[in-house]
Amino acid sequence: MKMKNNLSKINEFLEIPKEVSSDIPKITMVGNEELLIENCKGILEYEDFFIKAKSSMRKYQHKWI
Amino acid sequence: MQIKQLYSYFSGYVNIIVEGYYIERFINKCASENIYLWNMKRDGECILYTNVSTEDFKRLKNIAKVTKCKLKISRKRGIPFKANKYRKRKLFFILPLIILVFLFVISKFVWNIEVIGNDINKDEILSITSNNGLKTGILKSKVDKDKIINQIRLNRSDISWCGIKIEGTNVVIEIEKAREKPDIVDKNDYCDIVSSRDAIIESIEVTSGTAAVEKGDVVKKGDTLVYGIIEGKYTDSRKVHSLANIKAKVWYSESKKEYKEQRIEKSTGKEENYYQISLNNFKINFNKRVSKFQNYDTIKNSNRLRIFNNFYLPIEITKFTNIEKKEEKINYSEEELKKKIVDDLKNKLKNKIKDKEIIDENVIVEDKNSILKVKVIYEVIEDIGIEQKIN
Numbered sequence: 001m002k003m004k005n006n007l008s009k010i011n012e013f014l015e016i017p018k019e020v021s022s023d024i025p026k027i028t029m030v031g032n033e034e035l036l037i038e039n040c041k042g043i044l045e046y047e048d049f050f051i052k053a054k055s056s057m058r059k060y061q062h063k064w065i
Numbered sequence: 066m067q068i069k070q071l072y073s074y075f076s077g078y079v080n081i082i083v084e085g086y087y088i089e090r091f092i093n094k095c096a097s098e099n100i101y102l103w104n105m106k107r108d109g110e111c112i113l114y115t116n117v118s119t120e121d122f123k124r125l126k127n128i129a130k131v132t133k134c135k136l137k138i139s140r141k142r143g144i145p146f147k148a149n150k151y152r153k154r155k156l157f158f159i160l161p162l163i164i165l166v167f168l169f170v171i172s173k174f175v176w177n178i179e180v181i182g183n184d185i186n187k188d189e190i191l192s193i194t195s196n197n198g199l200k201t202g203i204l205k206s207k208v209d210k211d212k213i214i215n216q217i218r219l220n221r222s223d224i225s226w227c228g229i230k231i232e233g234t235n236v237v238i239e240i241e242k243a244r245e246k247p248d249i250v251d252k253n254d255y256c257d258i259v260s261s262r263d264a265i266i267e268s269i270e271v272t273s274g275t276a277a278v279e280k281g282d283v284v285k286k287g288d289t290l291v292y293g294i295i296e297g298k299y300t301d302s303r304k305v306h307s308l309a310n311i312k313a314k315v316w317y318s319e320s321k322k323e324y325k326e327q328r329i330e331k332s333t334g335k336e337e338n339y340y341q342i343s344l345n346n347f348k349i350n351f352n353k354r355v356s357k358f359q360n361y362d363t364i365k366n367s368n369r370l371r372i373f374n375n376f377y378l379p380i381e382i383t384k385f386t387n388i389e390k391k392e393e394k395i396n397y398s399e400e401e402l403k404k405k406i407v408d409d410l411k412n413k414l415k416n417k418i419k420d421k422e423i424i425d426e427n428v429i430v431e432d433k434n435s436i437l438k439v440k441v442i443y444e445v446i447e448d449i450g451i452e453q454k455i456n
Contacts, residue, residue: 046089
């Protein structure tokens with residue numbers, strides 16, 4: 001745990017993007033056309049208007065309107 | 066990713082239908098095996114429409130087996146499949162090839178000859194070239210430029226420079242006409258001064274030579290004005306280069322007859338087009354009907370087909386335009402007609418006279434029933450001397 005903290009401090013110092021240095025998901029959305037999920041661990045549900053993905057933190061759900 | 070889609074368009078891709086209860090697992094497996102799926106669409110609980118490239122499709126079969134899904138190809142897309150479709154239509158591929166070969170062969174010939182140069186009778190030049198083997202429809206490699214240039218130079222004495230360029234299928238003959246050498250008398254030669262036109266002498270100042278005329282004399286064209294001879298008191302007469310400043314009255318006149326009642330042809334604005342295609346000498350008319358107009362002008366406008374700038378093809382499209390005309394009668398009053406003619410004549414004369422000094426102008430009008438005859442005379446002061454060599 002201590003080791004990990006040190007590593008994250010170095011990463012912060014070097015300004016390495018968080019989605020690269022850790023396994024936190026990054027979600028980019030472009031209007032209602034495109035959705036990009038980085039560091040995703042798999043799709044749980046996939047439908048026309050609905051997506052459920054697994055990540056290191058918690059389940060991600062997205063609904064298109 | 067767009068690039069990947071484009072690539073798979075060239076290498077072929079398939080629209081597939083995945084049927085099964087574990088579609089999410091199927092997608093996750095594909096993602097972990099680096100199989101690119103695009104245009105995914107879910108239909109209900111257990112159907113997924115998606116696209117996959119043909120190479121990846123083979124690997125997909127394994128995944129489908131593991132996830133207990135059924136795979137079905139709904140449509141094959143991309144160039145390989147399209148080409149396959151046209152496999153039996155051989156003409157489809159042969160035709161572009163034939164066209165390419167045809168264009169290649171055609172580009173080896175001369176299809177158009179252009180003559181550039183002012184004041185030159187193009188038909189004469191073309192007849193010379195055609196006698197020496199430069200005609201439309203001849204192989205470009207057979208055109209002997211040097212020989213043709215030499216022949217043109219031999220046949221025509223009035224050409225100072227001639228060049229031949231072959232640009233595509235177009236042969237450009239550039240010709241520079243030689244100027245005739247002017248008849249200038251050298252300053253050391255002996256000369257007389259002669260009149261250039263009929264005139265009345267206004268003033269004559271002789272700086273060298275002997276004056277033959279006086280002020281007020283009437284001279285005709287070609288009369289000697291100053292002799293190039295000086296008679297000395299102590300010596301015999303000797304020849305000189307005569308110099309003199311001679312001013313004389315000269316008349317410029319212009320006359321014109323016109324009817325008071327005139328017929329003028331006016332276009333009515335109606336037009337009619339028809340086209341003709343000609344392949345060398347073979348002509349195809351697209352409209353053989355007689356024109357529906359009674360009075361009309363025909364304008365012929367022909368264009369040689371060409372690709373790019375210089376690649377002329379042996380096909381010519383000619384457009385004929387018939388413009389309908391209508392005759393109209395115009396009755397001029399005497400005054401109107403007179404003014405019209407006088408203006409016209411004055412313009413003509415001014416062009417001739419340019420900027421010489423005008424002393425007097427005269428307008429003579431003759432009225433003969435229906436005809437009006439107008440004569441405009443300008444009296445101008447002009448230098449009329451021309452040097453003429455003494456033999």
